[in-house]
Amino acid sequence: AVPGVLVTADAADVRALAALPEVRAVRPAVPKVVQNAGAVRLTGAARVWQRAGRYGDGMRVGIIDTGIDYTHADFGGPGTSAAYDAVDRTAPWTPTAKVVGGHDFAGDDYDADDPDRSTPAPDPNPLDCQGHGTHVAGTAAGYGVDRDGAPFTGDYRELTDARLDELRIGPGAAPKASLYALKVFGCEGSTSLTAQALDWALDPNGDGDFADHLDVVNLSLGSDFAAQDDPDALFVRKAVEHGVLVVASAGNGGDFYDVGGSPANTPEALAVANTRDAFALRDGVTVPGVGDRPGQYSRDYTGYGSLDLTAPVAAVADPANADGCDPIAQDLAGRVVWLEWDDVDATRRCGSGARADHAQAAGAVAALLSSTRDHFTAGIAGNAGIPVFQFTGTATREVRPALAAGSLRVRMTGALRDALPTTTPGLADTVTPSSSRGARGPVAAKPDVAAPGDTITSADVGTGDRGVGKGGTSMAAPHVAGIGALVREAHPDWTVEEVKAAVVNTAGGEVRSGDDHATGLPVAPMRVGAGRVDAASAVGADLLAMVVEHPGSVGVSFGPVAVPGPVREVRTVRVVNKSAAVRRVDLSYRAATAVPGTRVDVWPSTLVIEPGGTGEVDVVLRASPSELRKVADPTVVKRQAGAARQFLAETSGRVLLESGGTTLRVPVYAAPEPVADVRAEPVPPGGGPVAELRLRGRFLDQGDGDETYRSRVGAFQLQGTSDPLPDCGDGVRTGCAVNDSAKGGDLRYVGVASTAPVDRSDGALLAFGVVTWHDWVTLGAGNTPEVRLDTTGDGEDDYRVLVAKPQDATGAVVADVWLARTVRxxxxxxxxxxxxxxxxxxxDTNVMDSDVVVLPVRLKALGIDPAASSARLAYSVRTIGTYPAPGDEDGVVDRIGTPMSFDPLRPGYSVRVGGAVAVTHVAGPGTRLEVHRDRASLAADGSDRLLLLHHHNRSGARAEVVVPGG
Structure with missing residues (x-):
């Protein structure tokens, strides 16, 4: 186990703890949030039961989640809501035949995000009070529930497709595996207790001997934009090292770069993306004269047990408030209100909760929401007071004529929750839009595989024998955890890496984009890994392939690749023959995304491997700098939130290994980028008011449109410098970097510039150039530069300028658009x-994987008139990050806290190219920087050096400090 403890304390106590000589390191625990019959058919789990006779017997699966409702019929419980209500949560529980063990680390009231409830108060009973863990456990290893509400006790071999469809709840992927309820969440909120549960899974009886470790643990939880060296990764790695297969949900952050978070981004974890199945058990409402129509009910309404209402439907009279996001003026007493829903997250005015509140306040007995989609990407919350139902896109179109005619009536009943079977064949094996684009480090690219996770019906907490439909990677991961248990049962002598390889290599279901597999585009590894899992092939695998350089990763990742000249990088894949026969293996590479100027080859093209033997193949990445173009993944949407999206050029695909009629896959990923080498020529001494800097070196100028790479330079008056942070360790607890990710927030230089000397319009800008000692990965998330300004001279900060992205009402990122956001x-x-x-x-300004960034703000927004003669201000700079040092101010990784002084209307240096000023300039062989000097301002500012930012240079060489004219 990892030698350490989890503590909850205020900042002062943490600093005191960090100062103790016995304490080697203190790391922040980053809070995590929560993230079947049709699925077991699609992935072949049912074929494993029917043909291989594997059901998970003897396997022990830990569900690290909100607990498990072991009274539910899906786990062999009494199967009544009364049995659930009768449980004394404060008394020790008695394990059951299915839920054989567990532990409560949290207590029902615990919430890591609420300071008043962030101290765990565990009770002796891991009973679920939220529902997420129960649903997850059923997907992994539930028995299944028959149509009469009794636990399924029949022969899983005999579960034909028709018989599966008769079940109220389908069996989990490994229906005879034993479950362990490891409760790390309270009834709501987030958790910082994941590490404790992973530690417990290594040694359930706590005797220091890991021989009793669990076989598989499922983590349907995570934190978006977390780093691969998140502290929880250490515990995942330790669990894998001692024989625990760790399966984790890739996250529901959507198709945004680097949103895939911890713990799924740990290289050794088996990270699972979310795809769609053709079958869904949907909610329904009845439209008299038309029939039952599918959709989804709101989550927060509390009266479904007795719901049965029939009422006329009325639209909001005010067309400007058709969505109900503003208070509704008309009287809706006794009616159901129709509200228009915007399916685009970035442009939606409000969520379903606000609409439900407004509808209820206007007297409505319920609300209906429209949609343009037949497959929802997220549920709706609503409120506790009235039911809210959202029609599918097809159902919306069907009932609109009656709405327009004023004749639409609906009947809403609790009986139609999760009761309307629907099949949309084209949806099978399409990626769920909310599934996270993964991490892309040099050790491992994520996710590893994909599995069905949309509209999955599994056990519903507290209902006794009912199911509920949920969607997300949280629902995909336990399906793979169950498959992992089947593989471990079939191959008890295999290592965790080999079990993971079996699942990854055989994930041969091709996943496509959009809502129709036939017309969609193939989806690359950064969204779905090797592909959609195939349980039968994984269990039957006798040939395995995995990368050599990074044990436990399986897939090949070159990560971000700097290309200053011709590049040739090699990774080696080991192929293991587990069969009793000689195997001939033919190898090739199939691209998913291609970048001009790059090529991936495999050598040799054929291996012959003896029984029990191994062979090796080189995966070779070649890149030619002048031929590179910034070409996006074809599935990437290039405009988001009304702006051109930032994106990366990525070379990715799969190594294919063909042998004996079967094909295995190893994902491959690289993000190549050409590198410039630009510098200013040495400046001869001189004292005039204008100096000239000429640029020299190797410039970028290639491609057209948004595929262009072109060198850019920014010029700033250097005002702040900072030494590198030491590593936190023995005796070093403050002013230090806790991990490599924190070093992306380690400040090096700060400069400032203004366009006002040339541009006196309301568009005049003040701009801050920020340089760190190391590249960041998640700018604006893991590391966020922030400038604080005092514009009034009273010693108090008036504004802050920070890196941010557009977000929805819940705070979730909705666009890969990096902004300098100024807040009063x-x-x-x-x-x-x-x-x-x-x-x-x-x-292209090289926003991602960089160590320089410019934060502009309009002077007018700061209350400064660009046409005035002077406006001296003071500012300080800091970086906010996920991984601050334990003894430092909460959230602050580094700071240049001494206020710096600057007058944007009379800057010490004003740098122009051809007489023009800008935040950055195109840099080429003929570029000359005209440096206009104001000696009085330089003296007042206390600085005389110029900071040049060469955005496309190599890491560590993007910042240059010069003294213009001596």
Missing amino acids: LSDGEVVDEQPVNGAHGDV
Whole structure:
């Protein structure tokens, strides 16, 4: 186990703890949030029962989640809501034949995000009070529930497709595996207790001997934009090292770069993306004269047990408030209100909760929401007071004529929750839009595989024998955990890496984009890994392939690849023959995304491997810098939130290993980028008011449109410098970096510039250049530069400018659009947003994987008139991050806290190219920087050096400090 303890304390106590000589390290615990019959058919789990006779017997599966409702029929319980209500949560529980063990680490009231409830108060009973863990456990290893509400006790071999469809709840993937309820969440909120549960899974009886470790643990939880060296990764790695297969949900952050988070991004974990199945058990409402129509009910309504209402439907009279996001003026007493729903997250005015509140306040007995989609990407919350139902896109179109005619009536009943079977064949093996685009480090690219996770019906907490439909990677991961248990049962002598390889290599279901598999585009590894899992092939695998350089990763990742000249990088894949026969293996590479100027080859093209033997193949990445173009993944949407999206050029695909009629896959990923080498020529001494800097070196100028790479330079008056942070360790607890990810927030230089000397319009900009000692991975998430400004001279900060992205009402990121967001501190109002580096994604400024960034803000937004003669201000700079040092201010990774002084209307240096000023300039062989000097301002500012930012240079060489003219 990992030698350590989890503590909850205020900042002062943490600093005191960190100072103790016995304490080697203190790391922040990043809070995590929660994230079947049709699925077991699609993935072949049912074939494993029918043909291989494997059901998970003897396997022990830990569900690290919200607990398990062991009274539910799906786990062999009494199967009544009364039995659930009768459980004394404060008394020790008695394990059952299915849920054979567990532990409560949290207590029902625990919530890591609420300071008043962030201290765990575990009770002796891991009973679920939220529902997520129960649903997850059923998907992994539930018995199944028959149509009469009794646990399924028949022969799983005899479960034909027709018999599966008769079940109220289908069996989990490993229906005879034993379950362990490891409760790390309270009844709501987040958790910081994942590490404790992983530690428990290594040694359930706590005797220090890991021989009793669990076989598989499922983590349907995570934190978006977390790093691969998140502290929880250490516990995942330790569990894998001692024989526990760790399966984790890839996250529901959507198709945004680096959103895939911890713990799924740990290289050794088996990370699972979310795909769709053709079958869904949907909610329904009855339209008199038309019939039952599918959709989804709101989550938060509390009266479904007795719901049965029939009422006329009325639209909101005010067309400007057709969505109900503003209070509704008309009287809706006794009626169901129709509200228009915007299916685009970035443009939706409000969520379902606000609409339900407004509808209820206007007297409505219920609300209906429209949709343009037949497959929902997320559920709706609503409120506790009235039921809210959202029609599918097809059902919306069917009932609109009656709505327009004023004749629409509906009947809403609790009996139609999860009761309407629907089949949409084209949806099978399409990626769920909310499934996270994965992490892309040099050790491992994520996710590893995909599995059905949309509209999955599994056990519903507290209902006794009922199921409920849920969707997300949380529902996909336990399906793979169950498959992992089947593989471990079939191959008890295999290592965890080999079990993972069997699941990854055989994930041969091709996943496509959109809502129709026939017309969609193939989806690359960064969304779905090797592909959709195939349980039968995984259990039957006798040939395995995995990368050599990074044990436990299985897939090949070159990560971000700098290309200053011709590049040739090699990774080796080991192929293991587990069969008793000689195997000939033919190898090839199939691209999913291609970048001009790159090539992936495999050598040799054929292996012959003896029984029990191994062979090796090289995966070779070649890149030619001048031929590279910034070409996006074809499935990437290039405009988001009304702006050109930032994106990466990615070379990815799968190594294919063909032998004996079967094909195995190993995912491959690289993000190649050409590198410039630009510098200013040495400057001769001189004292005039204008100096000239000429640029020299190797420039980028290739491609057209948004596929262009072109060198850019920004010029700033250097005002702040900072030494590198030491590593946190023995005796070093403050002012240090806790991990490599924190070093992306380690400040090096800070500079400032203004366009006002040339541009006196309301569009005049103040811009801050920020340089760190190391590249960041998740700018604006894991590491966020922030400038605090005092514009009034009273010593108090008035504004802050920070890197941010557009978000929805819940705080979730909705676009890969990096912004310099300016917030007025007196009231929290956002007064300005500018693209970082002065450009959106149609102009490459190398935002990702960099160590330099420019934060512009309009002077007018700061209350400064660009036409005035002077406006001296003070500012300080810091970086906010996920991984601050234990003894430092909460959330602050590094700071240059001494206020720096600057007058944007009379800057010490004003740098122009051809007489023009800008946040960044195109840099080429003939570029000359005209440096206009104001000696009085330089003296007042206390600085005389210039900071040049060469955005496309190599890491560590993007910042250059010069003294213009001596």
